[in-house]
Amino acid sequence: MSFIPVLDITNFAPMQVSAGVEYKLSAEVEPLDAANQSIEWSLVSGNATIVKKSDDQYYLTAHKSEEITVMATIRNGTLAD
Numbered sequence: 001m002s003f004i005p006v007l008d009i010t011n012f013a014p015m016q017v018s019a020g021v022e023y024k025l026s027a028e029v030e031p032l033d034a035a036n037q038s039i040e041w042s043l044v045s046g047n048a049t050i051v052k053k054s055d056d057q058y059y060l061t062a063h064k065s066e067e068i069t070v071m072a073t074i075r076n077g078t079l080a081d
Contacts, residue, residue, distance in 0.1 A: 006034045006074045017048075017062045025050070025058045027072050036074055044069040 012027035025041045041050050041058040046068030049061050062068055 004031065004034050006036060007031060009039060009072045009074065012072060017060065017065075017068060019062050019064050022059050022061045025060055025070065025072075029074065034074075039072050039074060042071050042073070044071050 006029050008030040009027050010030055012025075015023065017023055025039075027039055029037045029039065038056075039058075041060070043050050043060075046066055047063040048068045049063070050058055050070065051061075052058050060068070060070065
């Protein structure tokens, strides 16, 4: 079986968020049979917190009403962790 790299992260649309409300971050990995399907989320700008919970999902909570920018990445460089 060969290593299939991720080519794109799709289906993540901008959303309006309210301060103090938790939102699940989600997107899709292409191709569907890529070796690593785990998306990692990070905060680029804005006053918010991103946490990874026990269900292996990431959640964002805004601390005030403003524009927030997040980044979705895949750790895709090697076959080993």
